Amino acid sequence: MDTFTSQLPLPVTLPTDETFESIIDKGNQEVVTLLKDVATGMPQWRDEPRLVSLASLHLPLVTLQGGSGVGKSHLLYALCHQLATQQVNHIYINLNQHAQWSLDIFDGLENLSLICLDNIHAVAGITAWEEALFDLFNRVIENPGALVVGSSQLGPSHPxxxxxxxxxxxxxxxxxxxxxxxxxxxxxxLRLRASQRGLKLSEQALQFLLYHSDRDLRSLLGLLERLDTRSLQEQKKLSVAMVKRELGLP
Known part of the structure; x- marks a missing residue:
C-alpha cells in the first residue's frame, strides 16, 4: 500500500488510495455527501449552509457507526486527505493504538478545525481514557470552531x-x-482498487477472490495488496492460479 506522511499535529501515515474518489458509496450516500460538505466548508464550516444541522448541535460530533470492514476508516482517511490539500488544521487519531500514548494526546486538540477519532470503541471500559475523551468533548463545546468526526463499532448507550x-x-x-x-x-x-494499482482483475479471478476469502472489505483489500506484491515478484498477471497460491489453496 502506498502511503504518505500527512501534515498533522501527530505524526501518522495514512493510505494514499483511500480517498473520496475511491469510495463506492452505495447505501451510504448521505454520510459521504455530508463529509464532502464538511471538507468543502472547512475551516469556516459553521458558515456552510449545507452544514446548518451540524452547527446547531450542542456538541459538534459526527459518529460513523458499524462493524469491521464497512468503510468507517476509509471515510476518515478521505476527509483528512482532502483537508491536507486545503492546508486545514486537523488530526487523525486511531484509538486502537491508545496503549502507545499518554492521555495528554488530547491536549489542545479543541483548537484544531477538525478532530478525527477512529475506533472510539477501543477505549470503552478504560476509565482514564473515557474521562480524557469526555474532557475533550467539553473543551470542543467551549470552542465553537472545532468539529469532531469519529468512528465506533458501539453505540453511545452500549454498556x-x-x-x-x-x-x-x-x-x-x-x-x-x-x-x-x-x-x-x-x-x-475491488475493480477500482485494482485499476488504481495497474492490475487487471478478470471476472473469474474476482469471483474466486470474493468467494474464497474473508468477505469483509478490509480483508479483501489486504488480499488485493498482497496479490499486487506477488504479481510484481512473480512478474505475472493476476489470475485465479495466483489467487490460489496466495491463499494456499490447491
Missing part, C-alpha cells in the same frame, strides 16, 4: 462505556450507521 457522562456526550452528536456493501459493490471496490 461497555462505563462513564455515564461520556455516553451522554456521544449521544449529543449525530450518528450515521454505515451499511455493509453487497457483493456487487464489493466487486466494484
Amino acid at each position: 461497555k462505556f462505563v462513564l455515564p457522562d461520556l455516553r451522554s456526550r456521544l449521544a449529543w452528536g449525530v450518528i450515521y450507521h454505515l451499511n455493509t456493501l453487497d457483493d456487487d459493490s464489493r466487486k466494484d471496490v
